[in-house]
Amino acid sequence: MTGAGATTRSPVLAYHLSPESREQFANHISRPRLVDGAPDQPVWLPPPEAEALFTFASAWAKAPADKPAGWPFNLRWIQLASAGVDALPAWAYQGTVVTCGRGITARPIAEYVMAALLEKEKRISDFRVRSVVDYRRLGNEHDWLKIPLGGLAGQAVGVVGLGSIGREIAGRAAAFGMRVLATRRSSSASPLAFVTLRPDAKTLASEVDHLVLCAPSTRETKHIIDASVLAAAKPGLHIVNVARGSLLDHAALLPALNDSRVSMATLDVTDPEPLPAGHPFYSHPRVRLTPHMAWYSATHHQRLTAKLLENLARFSRGEELTDVVDPATGY
Numbered sequence: 001m002t003g004a005g006a007t008t009r010s011p012v013l014a015y016h017l018s019p020e021s022r023e024q025f026a027n028h029i030s031r032p033r034l035v036d037g038a039p040d041q042p043v044w045l046p047p048p049e050a051e052a053l054f055t056f057a058s059a060w061a062k063a064p065a066d067k068p069a070g071w072p073f074n075l076r077w078i079q080l081a082s083a084g085v086d087a088l089p090a091w092a093y094q095g096t097v098v099t100c101g102r103g104i105t106a107r108p109i110a111e112y113v114m115a116a117l118l119e120k121e122k123r124i125s126d127f128r129v130r131s132v133v134d135y136r137r138l139g140n141e142h143d144w145l146k147i148p149l150g151g152l153a154g155q156a157v158g159v160v161g162l163g164s165i166g167r168e169i170a171g172r173a174a175a176f177g178m179r180v181l182a183t184r185r186s187s188s189a190s191p192l193a194f195v196t197l198r199p200d201a202k203t204l205a206s207e208v209d210h211l212v213l214c215a216p217s218t219r220e221t222k223h224i225i226d227a228s229v230l231a232a233a234k235p236g237l238h239i240v241n242v243a244r245g246s247l248l249d250h251a252a253l254l255p256a257l258n259d260s261r262v263s264m265a266t267l268d269v270t271d272p273e274p275l276p277a278g279h280p281f282y283s284h285p286r287v288r289l290t291p292h293m294a295w296y297s298a299t300h301h302q303r304l305t306a307k308l309l310e311n312l313a314r315f316s317r318g319e320e321l322t323d324v325v326d327p328a329t330g331y
């Protein structure tokens with residue numbers, strides 16, 4: 001963003017900020033004025049004097065299809081805490097610059113992905129011993145550990161979306177001795193020498209043992225993993241979704257799991273979220289569901305606040321903001 005001018009008292013709307021973040025905001029060098037909306041006020045109807053809005057994507061889930069009269073009021077900038085912006089309606093970009101929390105959660109998510117890959121290969125929870133009976137069930141006292149475990153070294157992982165999350169995954173997978181393949185939207189070269197690009201998800205899925213989805217939810221990525229991709233997948237593929245449920249066609253995944261073409265699906269995200277009661281994924285032996293928590297870690301709020309304050313400093317100096325969302329591509 002340019003031309004915002006050096007603002008010494010930028011009105012800033014402090015929706016959803018933790019008390020610690022709020023204090024850090026209040027003490028920021030630009031001395032912003034923090035303005036709270038009424039508790040029942042929707043986030044898209046901010047106090048009229050607010051120039052900047054700090055908010056979580058979830059607050060936009062029920063945003064109207066049409067922009068409210070007067071939008072964007074005095075707003076020039078919307079900063080979302082999350083990397084994903086799919087909850088934001090198209091009209092929110094009219095008259096504003098939207099920035100996102102790209103990268104804040106990349107490391108915890110990459111660690112979650114490695115945990116999922118290791119769980120698939122090492123099966124620690126399958127072989128957990130709670131009693132002497134378990135020893136007999138898994139073998140017997142004298143003849144145990146007869147089940148060979150898998151390993152990551154020499155396997156291939158495919159990363160759909162080589163952004164902040166995909167790159168963190170790639171580095172960790174390579175450290176485990178895995179081959180790393182990826183797709184991205186643009187035709188740009190691979191940013192990492194050890195990552196080889198593939199033209200599309202189908203080619204990628206046919207070559208890898210683990211396929212990790214970490215691209216944004218956009219029109220282009222809706223069901224990017226569909227029945228045709230699953231039919232072409234390397235037999236026994238493990239799918240990990242840490243992006244959004246919309247990338248994966250669940251109706252196509254179920255038969256692929258049932259006939260073992262897909263040996264396991266680790267799903268941190270689903271569509272809808274949560275899945276309805278009684279959905280087969282809740283009890284499917286090949287599905288590991290987690291409640292959209294791969295991003296969360298003890299240092300999250302520190303990293304989030306650091307990102308917001310950096311952009312606030314830029315805003316107050318009239319400089320380009322970081323992690324600007326392109327409304328044309330949707331990320």
Ligand SMILES: NC(=O)c1ccc[n+]([C@@H]2O[C@H](COP(=O)([O-])OP(=O)(O)OC[C@H]3O[C@@H](n4cnc5c(N)ncnc54)[C@H](OP(=O)(O)O)[C@@H]3O)[C@@H](O)[C@H]2O)c1
Binds near residue numbers: 082244
């Ligand atoms: N589970 C969770 O808790 C959680 C937390 C944070 C984020 N997320 C999700 O993860 C997504 C990615 O986050 P990020 O920070 O890594 O985003 P990012 O840094 O913006 O990277 C996005 C990557 O996806 C690629 N991409 C976009 N469209 C694609 C397509 N049609 N086919 C293949 N690749 C495509 C981009 O390609 P280019 O490199 O060519 O631009 C880029 O490499 C977010 O949008 C969000 O939905 C989930």
